[in-house]
Amino acid sequence: MAGPEILARQIDQASDRAVFRQIADHLREAILNGRLRAGDKLPSEAQLMEHYNVARMTVRQAIQELKAEGHVESQHGRGVFVRSRPPVKRLASDRFARRHRKEGKAAFLAESEAVGARADVDMIRVSEVPAPADVAERLKIQTGEIVVSRSRRYLLDGRPVELATSYIPVDLARGTRIMDDNPGPGGIYERLEEQGHQLERFVEDVYTRMPTREEARLLSLGDGTPVFRLIRTAYDVEGRAVEVCDTIMRGDAYQLSYELPAH
Structure with missing residues (x-):
C-alpha cells in the first residue's frame, strides 16, 4: 500500500x-x-x-x-x-480490410494481434428475432421482420471489452455457417462474400454514453467508465445492406483512429 x-x-x-x-x-x-x-x-x-x-x-x-x-x-x-486498464485497441479505418479476412482473421482478432493481446469470445447466442426499428431502417426492411441475430462478448487477455450483436437478413443467413456459433475463418463477412455479396463499404455511427446496469455488469465496468456505442452497417457492391452490428465498447479500452483523404 x-x-x-x-x-x-x-x-x-x-x-x-x-x-x-x-x-x-x-x-x-x-x-x-x-x-x-x-x-x-x-x-x-x-x-x-x-x-x-x-x-x-x-x-x-x-x-x-x-x-x-x-x-x-x-x-x-x-x-x-x-484501476488496471486493458490494452488500448485502435479502431482503425482499415480494420475490415479484405486482406484480414483472406488471412482467416475477423476484425477483432486482427486488432488484438496488433496490440499483442489475446482475443477471446464468449456468451455467443444465435437466434431469429424481430428486427428492432433502428436495425430495420438500416436494413431497409419492415420493423419486426425476422432477422438472424448473433450476439457475443469479446475479451482481451481475459478482460471483457466489448458486447456486439449482428443482425443479418434471414435469406442470407439461414442454412449457412452464419447460423453456427463459429462461422469459420474470416467470420460472417467472409461467409457473405462466399455467397457473392462482396462487401464494398461500411457506415459507422459512434456515440458515447454511460452504460446500462447490465452492460456495466457484463463488461465489469467500474464507476465513471463510459462506453462507446458503435452501429455499423455493411453494404455489398449492389448497395444492399447485408448486416447491421450494434456494439457496446468500454471507453477505457479503445482509441478511435482514422486516416482520411484530403481530397
Missing part, C-alpha cells in the same frame, strides 16, 4: 478550489505520473485525514471524484485501488 509520502503537496489554504478537489488533484497527479501504478492501493482514509488534517467526509469526496473519473475502484473489505 502506498503511504501519504507519495503526496508531496499540502492543501493551499489561499486557493478558492474546494479542499476535496485539491486532494483529488494530488492523487490524480500521483496516478498520472506513475507514483501510483495500476493495482496500487491508495493511502487509507485515516492516513489521508492525518496528512491533510481534514475530516473523513472530505477524503471520501475526493475519492468519489476519482472513482467518477474512472481512475480508482473500491474492493470490498480491501480498500481503494488504482
